[in-house]
Amino acid sequence: MKTLEIAVVYGDGIGPEVCQAALDVIAAALGPDQAILRFTECKAGAEEYRRSGIAYPEESFAGCRRADAILHGAAGLPGVTYPDGTEAGLDFGLLTRFRLDLYANIRPIRLFPGTASRLAGKHPGDIDYVIVRENTEGLYAARGNGVVLRDEVATDSLVLTRKGTERVVRAAFDLARTRNGAPADGKRRVTCCDKSNVLRSYAFFRRVFDEVAARYPDIEVDYAYADAMTVHLVERPEHYDVIVTENMFGDIISDLAAATVGSMGMSPSAEIGDRHALFQAAHGSAPTIAGQGIANPYGTILSAASMLLWLGERHRNETLTRAGRAIERAVAKTLAEGKALTRDIGGRASTRDVVDAVSGRCAPTQSVMKNVLS
Numbered sequence: 361m362k363t364l365e366i367a368v369v370y371g372d373g374i375g376p377e378v379c380q381a382a383l384d385v386i387a388a389a390l391g392p393d394q395a396i397l398r399f400t401e402c403k404a405g406a407e408e409y410r411r412s413g414i415a416y417p418e419e420s421f422a423g424c425r426r427a428d429a430i431l432h433g434a435a436g437l438p439g440v441t442y443p444d445g446t447e448a449g450l451d452f453g454l455l456t457r458f459r460l461d462l463y464a465n466i467r468p469i470r471l472f473p474g475t476a477s478r479l480a481g482k483h484p485g486d487i488d489y490v491i492v493r494e495n496t497e498g499l500y501a502a503r504g505n506g507v508v509l510r511d512e513v514a515t516d517s518l519v520l521t522r523k524g525t526e527r528v529v530r531a532a533f534d535l536a537r538t539r540n541g542a543p544a545d546g547k548r549r550v551t552c553c554d555k556s557n558v559l560r561s562y563a564f565f566r567r568v569f570d571e572v573a574a575r576y577p578d579i580e581v582d583y584a585y586a587d588a589m590t591v592h593l594v595e596r597p598e599h600y601d602v603i604v605t606e607n608m609f610g611d612i613i614s615d616l617a618a619a620t621v622g623s624m625g626m627s628p629s630a631e632i633g634d635r636h637a638l639f640q641a642a643h644g645s646a647p648t649i650a651g652q653g654i655a656n657p658y659g660t661i662l663s664a665a666s667m668l669l670w671l672g673e674r675h676r677n678e679t680l681t682r683a684g685r686a687i688e689r690a691v692a693k694t695l696a697e698g699k700a701l702t703r704d705i706g707g708r709a710s711t712r713d714v715v716d717a718v719s720g721r722c723a724p725t726q727s728v729m730k731n732v733l734s
């Protein structure tokens with residue numbers, strides 16, 4: 361088995377802490393098989409911009425493009441902006457999405473046993489769905505290309521293509537086929553979240569959604585307007601299985617959704633294209649708590665687990681698949697035991713406490729056994 365290259369971008373704020381936490385857990389899960397992965401740091405983010413005047417050096421992009429997968433902490437610092445007012449540190453995530461065509465942003469929302477929802481009366485088992493956020497077009501396509509005219513008029517265009525919509529909707533239906541359906545009724549369901557009642561672009565999105573859906577007669581089709589969706593995700597999250605939506609709506613509802621399962625710190629993501637993938641938590645760089653060792657690393661650790669699963673499948677490597685599953689199980693077990701809850705989810709654990717607890721529960725089985733099995 362050849363060594364796989366992982367580009368590591370630590371980023372800003374709590375980024376380096378949660379990223380290191382994930383790397384430590386990966387090391388624990390791989391145990392004696394460490395050499396399967398080689399990690400190379402690539403610099404990018406707001407600090408890098410402050411230091412060098414370039415937020416995302418070409419060399420770092422080349423490193424990310426060369427790598428078999430990318431692991432990221434978090435980027436961006438308020439106030440570190442371009443002359444147009446937008447944040448420089450966000451270039452890393454956004455340009456990587458665009459340039460490596462990472463079109464499906466997979467964001468699982470799950471309330472783990474041992475953690476509490478902020479929604480009254482919702483318990484583990486009630487909330488378990490995935491937001492599939494279109495990740496390369498929509499309103500975000502305008503990044504860096506909006507127009508401000510005479511300081512009087514400002515525009516950013518929302519761009520949807522048939523190809524871009526089809527492929528992300530397909531990803532959502534394919535994902536639904538691998539799941540057990542919605543908690544409420546066990547039905548496999550894909551919900552199209554849009555504003556097709558108001559804008560042509562979204563009506564187009566829904567039309568393409570319907571065309572793709574027709575090829576998946578085994579999956580129930582469902583619709584919600586994005587504004588109403590914010591209410592549904594609070595009132596009846598158990599109805600949802602897979603939700604597919606435009607880039608900006610996906611950004612907004614994934615924060616709301618994360619809050620319903622405890623905290624932004626609990627929300628992983630996997631940003632996947634046909635050839636490349638980027639793994640990072642869905643949260644930001646939380647500069648106000650950076651450097652204190654208290655950041656919640658579960659989102660990044662779960663993202664790292666999905667990286668191992670993605671690599672394991674792609675390269676038909678059982679060791680990686682096993683390590684990815686072991687991390688997921690170890691996270692669930694740690695939380696269920698009420699161990700290592702960080703402040704944002706009602707405990708007092710430090711980032712390090714989480715790493716130790718999860719690492720201790722995901723060490724590989726005896727390598728002798730593994731050699732027998734593989």
Ligand code: IPM
Nearest residue numbers: 435436450453454611642644
């Ligand atoms: C996310 C983040 C990013 C986004 C930022 C950091 C560019 O909020 O991944 O949801 O807006 O997409």
Ligand code: MN
Nearest residue numbers: 611612615642
């Ligand atoms: Mn976001």
